[in-house]
Amino acid sequence: MAAFARRFEGVLESLLSGEAVEGEIIRPARLVAAMRHGALDGGKRLRPFLLMESARLFGEPGDALMRVGTALECIHCYSLIHDDLPAMDDDDMRRGRPTVHKAFDEATAILAGDGLLTLAFDIIADPATALPDPIRVALVLELARASGLGGMAGGQALDLEAERDAPDEAGIIRLQAMKTGALLRFAARGGAIAMGASPDAVARLTRYGEITGLAFQIADDLLDLTADAATMGKATGKDAARGKGTLVSLHGPDWARARLAQLEAEAAATLAPFGAKAARLNALAAFIGSRPS
Amino acid sequence: MAAFARRFEGVLESLLSGEAVEGEIIRPARLVAAMRHGALDGGKRLRPFLLMESARLFGEPGDALMRVGTALECIHCYSLIHDDLPAMDDDDMRRGRPTVHKAFDEATAILAGDGLLTLAFDIIADPATALPDPIRVALVLELARASGLGGMAGGQALDLEAERDAPDEAGIIRLQAMKTGALLRFAARGGAIAMGASPDAVARLTRYGEITGLAFQIADDLLDLTADAATMGKATGKDAARGKGTLVSLHGPDWARARLAQLEAEAAATLAPFGAKAARLNALAAFIGSRPS
Numbered sequence: 001m002a003a004f005a006r007r008f009e010g011v012l013e014s015l016l017s018g019e020a021v022e023g024e025i026i027r028p029a030r031l032v033a034a035m036r037h038g039a040l041d042g043g044k045r046l047r048p049f050l051l052m053e054s055a056r057l058f059g060e061p062g063d064a065l066m067r068v069g070t071a072l073e074c075i076h077c078y079s080l081i082h083d084d085l086p087a088m089d090d091d092d093m094r095r096g097r098p099t100v101h102k103a104f105d106e107a108t109a110i111l112a113g114d115g116l117l118t119l120a121f122d123i124i125a126d127p128a129t130a131l132p133d134p135i136r137v138a139l140v141l142e143l144a145r146a147s148g149l150g151g152m153a154g155g156q157a158l159d160l161e162a163e164r165d166a167p168d169e170a171g172i173i174r175l176q177a178m179k180t181g182a183l184l185r186f187a188a189r190g191g192a193i194a195m196g197a198s199p200d201a202v203a204r205l206t207r208y209g210e211i212t213g214l215a216f217q218i219a220d221d222l223l224d225l226t227a228d229a230a231t232m233g234k235a236t237g238k239d240a241a242r243g244k245g246t247l248v249s250l251h252g253p254d255w256a257r258a259r260l261a262q263l264e265a266e267a268a269a270t271l272a273p274f275g276a277k278a279a280r281l282n283a284l285a286a287f288i289g290s291r292p293s
Numbered sequence: 294m295a296a297f298a299r300r301f302e303g304v305l306e307s308l309l310s311g312e313a314v315e316g317e318i319i320r321p322a323r324l325v326a327a328m329r330h331g332a333l334d335g336g337k338r339l340r341p342f343l344l345m346e347s348a349r350l351f352g353e354p355g356d357a358l359m360r361v362g363t364a365l366e367c368i369h370c371y372s373l374i375h376d377d378l379p380a381m382d383d384d385d386m387r388r389g390r391p392t393v394h395k396a397f398d399e400a401t402a403i404l405a406g407d408g409l410l411t412l413a414f415d416i417i418a419d420p421a422t423a424l425p426d427p428i429r430v431a432l433v434l435e436l437a438r439a440s441g442l443g444g445m446a447g448g449q450a451l452d453l454e455a456e457r458d459a460p461d462e463a464g465i466i467r468l469q470a471m472k473t474g475a476l477l478r479f480a481a482r483g484g485a486i487a488m489g490a491s492p493d494a495v496a497r498l499t500r501y502g503e504i505t506g507l508a509f510q511i512a513d514d515l516l517d518l519t520a521d522a523a524t525m526g527k528a529t530g531k532d533a534a535r536g537k538g539t540l541v542s543l544h545g546p547d548w549a550r551a552r553l554a555q556l557e558a559e560a561a562a563t564l565a566p567f568g569a570k571a572a573r574l575n576a577l578a579a580f581i582g583s584r585p586s
Contacts, residue, residue, distance in 0.1 A: 024438055024447075025471050025475070118440055118442070125433035125437060157321040174318060177318055
């Protein structure tokens with residue numbers, strides 16, 4: 001995963017170049033710098049890794065899949081930049097570095113997020129992402145639905161409402177399925193779609209992605225309750241301090257650990273038809289349950 | 294144009310429904326309301342109108358073109374919502390109504406912009422936009438380039454820099470070609486691409502779109518110098534008060550009027566090979582030069 005992250009960083013960096021491409025006029029230097037600050041942050045690149053490993057069930061994923069992965073990561077990074085803004089979660093630090101609006105300014109952070117969001121669709125639609133037109137256009141639609149008002153962005157809107165009016169358990173599950181689940185679901189499902197997998201295989205990877213999303217969130221909430229700020233590189237216990245309910249705060253850490261084990265088994269059962277080929281995805285589900293990105 | 298705007302409003306409204314579609318979970322009511330506030334504002338819908346009229350040179354544009362028009366307008370409206378934010382232009386009113394962050398709150402306005410931006414690509418990629426896959430994916434790429442870091446969003450970044458460090462004439466022209474020109478260029482060019490026009494025809498419509506963008510900006514800057522707030526429904530003289538240079542402030546209103554006449558003639562010459570079919574686009578160029586939207 002670390003080797004993948006290094007290789008991925010190079011591809012993402014080349015796409016965040018300061019040189020304008022066909023159809024662009026210039027790329028303003030300060031905006032490019034802010035986008036790079038927000039995107040090239042040495043993250044684990046969990047979502048693109050998941051996409052690549054999902055694709056690998058159906059063949060050797062090539063450069064086209066790496067590019068789809070950068071698009072997905074652009075969406076993830078834009079959401080972090082906007083979520084960190086003073087009007088949203090108001091975070092000054094992320095991964096031990098100043099957030100984009102702290103390192104630059106608020107207006108530039110808003111535009112850097114907008115730029116990354118737009119670039120995601122640019123990358124997938126670009127013929128340089130060497131997949132057939134029907135697959136590229138299907139991936140644009142899937143990614144838009146996963147990240148828009150009925151997915152990730154909608155989840156952030158629900159999260160803001162949750163500070164004023166605490167949701168019940170069903171509400172928490174829905175909020176998390178949108179805010180963090182939708183992109184992980186896309187990662188697993190998108191890898192299968194990009195490789196032209198059968199409808200049954202796409203459905204299995206979709207379910208695997210949903211299970212992974214649930215496990216990721218529970219592990220994250222468990223860590224938020226237990227870890228200290230030094231380990232996380234950002235403020236912790238913050239959700240609890242704001243009175244935001246999580247499944248872990250509702251049911252306790254013992255329940256959370258049991259649920260994670262259950263989800264890991266469910267992921268393995270979902271991928272059973274793929275046999276030994278699914279070993280890495282099973283290991284990934286275990287990793288996600290044990291330690292979030 | 295007024296009849297078109299009414300018909301357009303109905304299509305856009307149906308796409309901004311509160312009902313989740315396939316691949317979405319729910320659409321949060323407050324976010325939908327903010328997106329509707331920002332998008333369904335009774336605007337003139339100049340960009341979609343231009344797209345439709347460009348397409349009409351090549352045949353009867355159908356519902357698919359209307360949908361591409363709504364995508365383009367979603368981009369325009371997201372940019373207005375984000376530009377109005379306190380960290381950007383800090384405007385309280387637009388078209389005589391409170392801006393989205395005033396009517397809702399800042400966080401919701403940021404997310405409403407993000408939601409509209411994402412929805413634009415959703416709409417084009419959706420098979421309900423009944424154009425061939427290669428054309429839908431080409432339109433996604435064109436729209437992303439026009440609106441991203443090397444187009445509209447980049448232009449807004451340059452505009453912010455211009456407040457600190459006044460650009461020279463070439464810098465002003467570049468800023469405006471990105472901030473307002475890129476979407477008008479897309480409108481004219483995209484209409485031709487969507488209808489499968491020849492490369493020569495696409496090039497002519499592209500040039501027509503660029504000319505239209507120049508005329509739009511000069512007319513807008515001329516109005517900003519001369520109109521009062523009641524006519525515009527928003528604060529005026531604001532750019533001048535901030536010391537932002539425009540071509541009109543550099544060269545004066547007489548130069549601007551002569552330049553507008555020149556651009557109108559240039560638009561007509563560019564479209565001459567289309568003969569009488571181009572009458573409406575020629576009238577549109579004259580309209581844009583005489584009174585901006």
